[in-house]
Amino acid sequence: MSFVLNGEKHSIPAEWADEPLLHFLREHHGLVGAKFGCGRGECGACTVIIDGVAMRSCITSAADVEDSEVRTIEGLADRETLHPVQSAWLEEAVPQCGYCQAGQIMSAVALLEENPAPSDDDISAAMDGNLCRCGTYQRIRKAIQRAAEASV
């Protein structure tokens, strides 16, 4: 079993196959950007992009991504050059505690790849599954708009 992780092919060891993808990424690959928030697919802190779609890695098993392409927040930047969404996040000073933000950013990236000029309603629809308890939603919205403008 293998999959593509941030552009590189990796095997899925048998002992990790049944493990939630989130743990496989964090504990086996050391990619700790995606976070455990609820383990039930309710909060979105664990969001990664699987074959172009924002998915909950806490309720996806490692075996489920066999032959798929998985992108995590660690794979967004091109070395020191941040992805436009990451830059927009810093320019809008979005994070407070920061814990949900990797998931927010991955949902935003997936949204903008599918819809480069989202309306306010499009943004809400795409982001309503990503909870932020600190209350950064207004800045998230502005950062998505900024990133959308930057890529026009």
Place this chain on the structure above:
Amino acid sequence: MKRRTFLKVTGGSLVALFGTGAAVWSQMPVLPTRPAPDVQAAAGWISHNDGKYILTLPRIEMGQNITTSLKQIACTELGADWNAVEVKLHDTSMQKVRSTVGSESIQYFAEPLAQACAALRDALTNGKTVSDGERVDPRPIDELRSFKKGALGRQSPELVHGREIVTGKPLYAADIHRPGLVYGRVLRAPSSSEVTSKPKSWNINAARAVPGFLGVIEDCGPAIGKATGLGIVASRPGALSLIADALDIEWDVGSLPPQTDIQALIDVDKHLNSGPLPHTALEGVPEDGVWDIDLRVDLPFASHGQIEPRAAVAEWKEGQLKVWAGAQDAFFHRDFLADHFGVSQGDVTVQSCRIGGAFGGKVPCSAEAEAAALARAVQRPVKVQWTREQELTQAYHRPPSSHRVKARLEKGRVSDWDHQQVSSHVIFTPFAIPKWLQSGTDLAVGDPGTARGMETAYQFARSRAQYQLERLSVHTGAWRGLGAGPNMLTAETAMDEAARIAGIDPLDFRLVHISDPRLKTVLERVGSISNWQGSAVRKEGGKRYGRGIACGIYKQVSYAATVADIILDDEGEITITHMWCTHDCGRVFNADQVKAQCEGNLAWSIGMVLCAGLPVKDGRVVAEGFFHSPVPIMSQFPEMTIDLIESSEKPVGAGETAMISGPAAIANAVRSATGIRASRFPLEPKELAL
């Protein structure tokens, strides 16, 4: 007992207790036990080597971006580039500092840090260094560069940790990896933590059959409340839930009459029927007579809902323990762990990690002690991260509260005021103080955390506030703003109703009761930026538009006023369209991040009014996830306009202030749109439907 007296008694008796040694001290986390740091202590936070500085921050970073503001102060005083100062989070090898509670990082840490950095700058200019223990003489505050008017306020440098957050670098306790790391969990009975429980029997063979199973550990750390657990360890985190299921533990659960209806237990009217409530927050004596306003307000339990479930990594090496923790007081954790495991404080190091949200909830030593106990048993480093269900069932929550508030009008002003509340504990909780002391505080002291916000900023002729505390089988404790959120929601909805009965605009009505010029200013300013022209109602095509206002003073030091615009549809669904908030927390070092705190408080205000609740059945929490205990989502979020007062007053906290005005502004907008004065929160759309 009178309020002034109880504060004195509280301070004295607790100080006395802290003198009695580690065993007793370790049971008392939440109280402000350590003095604010002085310049001398601050000198130890900043070091210099060859043009580079290391700022070891004595505050935990949990979302206020206080790290950024304190680094701004350091850079300004040192005259150093942003990139020349590296920030490190402290561990317990540094001098003991105050716990990160109460939104006081700027209030108590800004000036000592500025003084220490200014002294280092001077020393370096003169070719000297400031060595440990050398005396630093504080200079007059107006000689501090970072305290000059406008010196910093408008700067917004890249957030400390911002780049790490957006690129997914390890920052939080659960991100720590150690060689040989394994994963642990401590299982506890599905019952109230106030009922004695322990594991009785379990199916070890079934557990062994789960791939990744490493062991069952009976000696798995201290009880939580009275719930003794059973530890499990696995080579992969996903195995833990499978092992827990396979074990099929039978629990020995003691009998305690279950509190089947907690909301009825704290029913304020039932308690008032049997006599006056025992604790006093305002000492006035209203005159007898008919009340013009007589409102009941009830709020349920609410969880903190921080996205990071508490986590810790623990590792023992040659009798010494190291713990990576995301907790609000690393020193309390160190002392607690040393005490529990019978080692010296010097043998325990707790490294602070960034916290993924705490809001008052990450004070007790729980996941940390569990990880340390399991690590000791298996002789390997262990990571413990609570499940969401553990967060909801084993942590403490905002207490439910039941309020009766009355006001009497005389010549267009409130003459008499009476706020009565029954709730549970916020500060003197089972987490904070032992059982024997709980009875003492219940009898004599009350709980100033529960009472916060019952004091009033208005000039009423006679005002009384009294409250009663019930010990509940669901643990309660500090939640953003402590009692101020619920108490001010209650008081500011009553004030709004009083304005309606007096027939006076609610903004003008508040103004005539205000003598504090700073409160007056925030109220007038929020009226001005929101173009306040009264809480007029408009109906259009089945939609009802409403507008509400509220204001207050938090902890007698910071000020906020909020206006909310809302729309209700015919089914009673509320859309908050815009919130304006004017905020005064004295001198501001990073305006953008103070605004972020206001946005956060308004988010919590929205949650309080629209969704915050926690299902409880037979005296225990039955929630498993965010679905049962919701927090606001993006589409519930309005546009927010935050307006900061530029001030040269003493800087104070901004992390909780807007909790005093946000909830009531929304509730008052609902009242204006519907004519319905809600008495229960969160609001039920069906009760507001056409």
